[in-house]
Structure formats: C-alpha cells, structure tokens
Amino acid sequence: MLTEAGERLLQSIGGNFDALQTAIADASSGASEPAGVLKVSLSPTFGVTHILPLFSELLRRYPLIRPEWHFETRPVDLVEEGYDVAIGGGLDFAPGIVARTLAPAHMVVVASPASLAERTPPSDPAGLSQYDGTVMRPLRSGRIRHWAMRNAAGAEMAAPLRETIVVNDPTASAKRQSSASA
Structure with a gap:
C-alpha cells in the first residue's frame, strides 16, 4: 500500500512506475567502474606539474x-559551474562541499646575498616587515592573504611583508618572490 507521498509520486510520473524502476536499474547497472565526464578545476602550475603526468595512468x-580539466587561476563555484572536483590551495568552499588535504605545501623563504647586504637578517618572521614583498589578494575574498610561518619546533607566527606588489595567483607570487631574491 502506498503512502500519500507515494501516491503523489506515482501520479506525477504518469502512473508509469515500472518504467521508472527500469530506468533507475539501467542507470545504476554496470556502475562498478567509474564512467563519464570528470570535470576538474586545477591551478595551472600544480595541475601541469603534478596532476597532468598522472593522466595516462x-x-x-x-x-x-x-x-575535462580546466587549468585556471580564478575561484570556481563547484556546484553552479558543474565541477566534480577542484584541486588547488586557498579555496573557499560553499556549505556542504567536502574538502580533503591531498598533500601539505611547504614553502621555504630565501633571500639573495644582495638583498641581505644592506639589512640585518630578521631573527623571526615579524622582521620580514622591513622587506618588500609580493602578497596575494584572492578575487573571491578581496582581502590580502598574510603569511604565517612555523619554526623547527612548530611554533607559528605572523610573517607580514610590505605590500609592494599585489597578485591574485600563488604561482605569480612565488615567481615574483624568486626573481626578486635572485
């Protein structure tokens, strides 16, 4: 015996319950192997360097x-744009989106001898405020992303940089930083 909700469902599908059950069974049969389009958003550098080599496998x-892989620097709306997955760092997620860490991103701060020649090297990350820096402003939040650093003991502290150049892409930031310290 169908409930009221079941009766309404049956009426809304035109009384063709058997056809609906067959269609559902057909759609789910053979689904033991992933199939179909896999739409993924990837940051260009990370995607090309780390993910694209896995393509053949x-x-x-x-x-x-x-x-269907999209190499882009802009923030994507996974649901609105129909993405299955986004791989990158610093992503903002809508409620209900599941996120997992694939791998930690470790960065090491370096400076050329020429950039340190006129200054005393900082004794802690707060001392970086004396130095010109390239900072990131993600498009979605519009706020400058400040760095935090950890020492060997695991203590974390702010690492403010003078906002000399503002970019919206981590690769641009890393490239700018490496060319500035060379």
Missing part, C-alpha cells in the same frame, strides 16, 4: 572516464 585504470 588515470585513463589506463579507468578507460570509461572522459577527463
């Missing part, structure tokens, strides 16, 4: 997958 293991 992905297709070998899952031949029914059709990758």
Whole structure:
C-alpha cells in the first residue's frame, strides 16, 4: 500500500512506475567502474606539474572516464559551474562541499646575498616587515592573504611583508618572490 507521498509520486510520473524502476536499474547497472565526464578545476602550475603526468595512468585504470580539466587561476563555484572536483590551495568552499588535504605545501623563504647586504637578517618572521614583498589578494575574498610561518619546533607566527606588489595567483607570487631574491 502506498503512502500519500507515494501516491503523489506515482501520479506525477504518469502512473508509469515500472518504467521508472527500469530506468533507475539501467542507470545504476554496470556502475562498478567509474564512467563519464570528470570535470576538474586545477591551478595551472600544480595541475601541469603534478596532476597532468598522472593522466595516462588515470585513463589506463579507468578507460570509461572522459577527463575535462580546466587549468585556471580564478575561484570556481563547484556546484553552479558543474565541477566534480577542484584541486588547488586557498579555496573557499560553499556549505556542504567536502574538502580533503591531498598533500601539505611547504614553502621555504630565501633571500639573495644582495638583498641581505644592506639589512640585518630578521631573527623571526615579524622582521620580514622591513622587506618588500609580493602578497596575494584572492578575487573571491578581496582581502590580502598574510603569511604565517612555523619554526623547527612548530611554533607559528605572523610573517607580514610590505605590500609592494599585489597578485591574485600563488604561482605569480612565488615567481615574483624568486626573481626578486635572485
């Protein structure tokens, strides 16, 4: 015996409950192997350097997958734009989105001898405020992203930089920093 809700469902599908059950069974049969389009947003540098080399193995293991990979620096709306996955750092997530850490990103701060020649090297991250810096302003938040650093003992502290150049991409920031310290 159907409930009231069940009766309404049956009426809304035009009384063709058997066809609906068959369609659901057909859609779920053979689903033991991933298949179809896999739409992924990737940061260009990370995607090309770390993910793209895995492409052949992905297709070998899952031949029914059709990758659609978007290498972009802009923040994407996973739900609105129909993405299955986004891989990158510093992503803002809508409620209900599941996120997992793939790998930690370790950065090391370096300086050329020329940039340190006229200054005393900082004794802690707060001393970086004396130095010109490239900082990031993500498009979505519009706020400058400040660095935090950890010492060997694991203590974390702010590492403010003078906001000499503002960029919206971590790769641009890293490239600018490395060219400035060379």
